[in-house]
Amino acid sequence: MKAVIPFKKASAKSRLSPVLTREEREEFVELMLNQVIDTLKEAGIETIDILSPSMYGLENMKKANVLLDKDDLNEALNRYLEQAEEPVIIFMADLPLLSPKHVKEIISTKKDICIVPGKGGGTNALFIRDPSNYRVRYYGSSFLTHCSIAADSGQNFEIYDSFFAGTDIDEPEDLVELLIHGRGPAKDYIDRKFKIEVSRGRVGLIPL
Amino acid sequence: MKAVIPFKKASAKSRLSPVLTREEREEFVELMLNQVIDTLKEAGIETIDILSPSMYGLENMKKANVLLDKDDLNEALNRYLEQAEEPVIIFMADLPLLSPKHVKEIISTKKDICIVPGKGGGTNALFIRDPSNYRVRYYGSSFLTHCSIAADSGQNFEIYDSFFAGTDIDEPEDLVELLIHGRGPAKDYIDRKFKIEVSRGRVGLIPL
Numbered sequence: 001m002k003a004v005i006p007f008k009k010a011s012a013k014s015r016l017s018p019v020l021t022r023e024e025r026e027e028f029v030e031l032m033l034n035q036v037i038d039t040l041k042e043a044g045i046e047t048i049d050i051l052s053p054s055m056y057g058l059e060n061m062k063k064a065n066v067l068l069d070k071d072d073l074n075e076a077l078n079r080y081l082e083q084a085e086e087p088v089i090i091f092m093a094d095l096p097l098l099s100p101k102h103v104k105e106i107i108s109t110k111k112d113i114c115i116v117p118g119k120g121g122g123t124n125a126l127f128i129r130d131p132s133n134y135r136v137r138y139y140g141s142s143f144l145t146h147c148s149i150a151a152d153s154g155q156n157f158e159i160y161d162s163f164f165a166g167t168d169i170d171e172p173e174d175l176v177e178l179l180i181h182g183r184g185p186a187k188d189y190i191d192r193k194f195k196i197e198v199s200r201g202r203v204g205l206i207p208l
Numbered sequence: 209m210k211a212v213i214p215f216k217k218a219s220a221k222s223r224l225s226p227v228l229t230r231e232e233r234e235e236f237v238e239l240m241l242n243q244v245i246d247t248l249k250e251a252g253i254e255t256i257d258i259l260s261p262s263m264y265g266l267e268n269m270k271k272a273n274v275l276l277d278k279d280d281l282n283e284a285l286n287r288y289l290e291q292a293e294e295p296v297i298i299f300m301a302d303l304p305l306l307s308p309k310h311v312k313e314i315i316s317t318k319k320d321i322c323i324v325p326g327k328g329g330g331t332n333a334l335f336i337r338d339p340s341n342y343r344v345r346y347y348g349s350s351f352l353t354h355c356s357i358a359a360d361s362g363q364n365f366e367i368y369d370s371f372f373a374g375t376d377i378d379e380p381e382d383l384v385e386l387l388i389h390g391r392g393p394a395k396d397y398i399d400r401k402f403k404i405e406v407s408r409g410r411v412g413l414i415p416l
Contacts, residue, residue, distance in 0.1 A: 120381065121410060141406050162371055202327060
């Protein structure tokens with residue numbers, strides 16, 4: 001089994017631009033990527049590939065293999081799956097609340113496919129036992145799409161239900177989850193820039 | 209063990225007012241309440257109390273006991289806990305993705321307290337083994353508060369990690385989760401009013 005993490009540093013996380021500059025967002029995604037890699041390693045995953053359209057931010061990457069593919073996310077991942085000769089787990093790079101326990105549970109699924117839903121219809125992680133028999137389609141309501149692709153091709157699937165693995169960081173409100181539930185370098189970075197704003201409704205974000 | 213669900217129908221869910229009228233919101237919260245009650249019953253919980261400041265919307269409630277308390281949520285719940293003589297589990301009424309499996313797992317905790325985090329720092333469910341020894345403080349970052357209250361009083365606690373039990377319905381974007389992951393009357397109601405809007409980012413909501 002091997003893991004692959006799609007990653008792009010340049011102008012990353014544009015939906016965080018109301019609260020973080022481009023430079024900050026680029027620094028932040030690199031911290032999150034490293035945290036995800038450390039989590040996978042701690043869970044015992046030995047082969048970790050980073051799939052990126054550019055070497056930007058990955059020049060000194062020692063912890064994982066860097067594979068360059070300038071194509072769109074889906075095309076690049078599907079080419080990766082075609083060539084894979086063992087089960088593959090795809091993790092998004094923006095999951096700072098992911099723990100080794102989550103990773104171990106996800107990869108120990110008994111099903112052909114295990115899908116970890118993210119906020120707003122996304123897919124935060126996707127375990128594929130037989131990569132020659134599955135193609136991904138990220139963006140939009142990819143969670144539903146990935147369930148359908150499994151069902152339509154006769155592969156059984158499990159939905160892995162986790163608040164923390166389900167928290168991908170795209171919008172300012174997601175930083176609140178990181179401040180409340182997180183730890184590690186990505187949390188420390190956001191901790192230096194924001195504090196939580198407590199009101200009667202959901203907690204918000206105040207710049208420091 | 210008994211369950212209590214705080215509930216208020218009048219002008220409920222004001223943060224959904226950009227997409228639902230007051231009448232619709234009141235109808236919707238009643239559907240969600242009934243769905244939560246059915247889920248608890250299916251999980252085998254026999255005593256279910258609804259704690260409400262008014263009988264409005266509860267005139268014909270047969271499935272659960274209605275307790276009136278005009279006080280604030282926290283005061284009413286703490287009075288309830290003071291009088292309880294057995295373990296109590298508090299569920300919010302806006303959890304339409306909650307399943308009997310979640311409920312069974314939460315109440316089978318080995319710890320003194322089990323906390324189910326909700327979005328934005330909230331507490332979606334709270335199991336309290338010894339209610340005479342615990343007081344709640346909802347609103348704001350209640351998740352952190354409820355962890356502290358347990359720790360400060362020497363009670364050990366578990367955090368129950370679930371995307372679905374963690375999805376409370378307060379904001380329009382939460383309706384997207386219901387459309388994607390839900391089933392039952394609350395989902396059917398929202399299905400008749402909206403469809404999901406698929407773009408490159410998170411899925412949005414389009415009125416029908």
